[in-house]
Amino acid sequence: MRSIDPSADRSTPARIRDAAITCFAADGVAATSIRAIAAEAGVSAGLVIHHYGSKDQLRIACDEYVASLIREVKGTAMAAGAGLDPLAAMRSFSGGPPLARYLAKTLVDGSPHVADLVDEMVNDAVGYIATGVEAGLLAPSDHPEERASILTLWMLGALVLHEHLERLIGFDITGDLSEDPEESGRAYFGPVAEILGGFFTDTTKELLGEAFPDAPVKTEPDTKDTA
């Protein structure tokens, strides 16, 4: 299921980096100490600084490595046809560092590398959705970028709030669901498909059409140059 083999890179810096990702994913960046990372990697605290300079630089290295892993796995999952769900790729990535939980913790504390990753996911979604629209599978939109942004952020928001999601409907969105694909995610993906299939009735749409008479054309931000 994976095209890359992280176990081939077992150098000490790599072990420290993976230990940091594991700790950050479990407790968050701020609540993780360098000594905890060192203990997880089986080295001393000084060695962590020796290899990465500072906690901040280590965190940046983790961001970049996680982003590169997700980009790699994304390519293999795209062939499998999992287009709309930006988490499908990393969920199938078992055995390596916990990518989904790392993202769940770091999406909220404003790293530019994570922001770049989100922008890429949005751009990917724009492309996937455009393909789906051309194929007649998805409804067209006057504002495809905004629609793709909102859908992507909803999916990532469910990841960030995975504890609430699990408490409410008993589904762990950060887990690997490739082992039980027919059962584990049904309580989530079923209603998701239902909502996206049409939550409002035609009556409501008419009312909404009056409430939002003209569509929102707001081409102010960057990060978008899709066709």
Added chain:
Amino acid sequence: MRSIDPSADRSTPARIRDAAITCFAADGVAATSIRAIAAEAGVSAGLVIHHYGSKDQLRIACDEYVASLIREVKGTAMAAGAGLDPLAAMRSFSGGPPLARYLAKTLVDGSPHVADLVDEMVNDAVGYIATGVEAGLLAPSDHPEERASILTLWMLGALVLHEHLERLIGFDITGDLSEDPEESGRAYFGPVAEILGGFFTDTTKELLGEAFPDAPVKTEPDTKDTA
């Protein structure tokens, strides 16, 4: 726009509590020191402890107070008809502590009081949606609780990821949009309404019906039993 008047409660504990909410909302609970809260409130650090015992108890007091504020404001906003959006209530609450940003920071670090608040929002949404279904405005569902949970978490997820949302489509979901109701939220609520109006086409719904046979995808009034 507000039915309560927090400025009437200007005792020292209340000032400290509001200062803590402001700091927590700005930087998060872990990154906020007691000394920073004391400075914001214009008192000494020891006084914060004297009135609240510990940082943890102060945080609990903030959780409970924010929850009570949201519950109060919710009642007034329900009359205004803003049912589906669980954030509509607190956005109209300007002048007091930053409720939306406080929630955005605390939704992710597992407070039981915040979890209770989320559960209440989901229950509210279940009621609102049921009313909308009976009125013919919303599509019925075989799993109304799951659907309401997912919709609520999507809205709260967009709140938690408000920095990404603002970067992507230029809309600050934590701000007060009652001042410019016709313009400010259009880039967000327009596409949201569009998505909820129907993102999948009928062709996709049939395909989804095969992928999730037991899932509640409403392509035809054929209601199957669930496992």
Added chain:
DNA sequence: ACCAATATTGAACAAGCGTTTAATATATTG
């Protein structure tokens, strides 16, 4: 085998943290 470079450690450091304590100001009350 030797030397230089690197890897690694454990101790130490300064800063910041939450909290405690003793002292002082202020208010309350009989």
Added chain:
DNA sequence: CAATATATTAAACGCTTGTTCAATATTGGT
């Protein structure tokens, strides 16, 4: 007014943090 309780402060304590440093082990090239 005196006595007591509360409010408030500044300083200090113990702890953890990220980081530095000197010393030691280990490696690699010639």
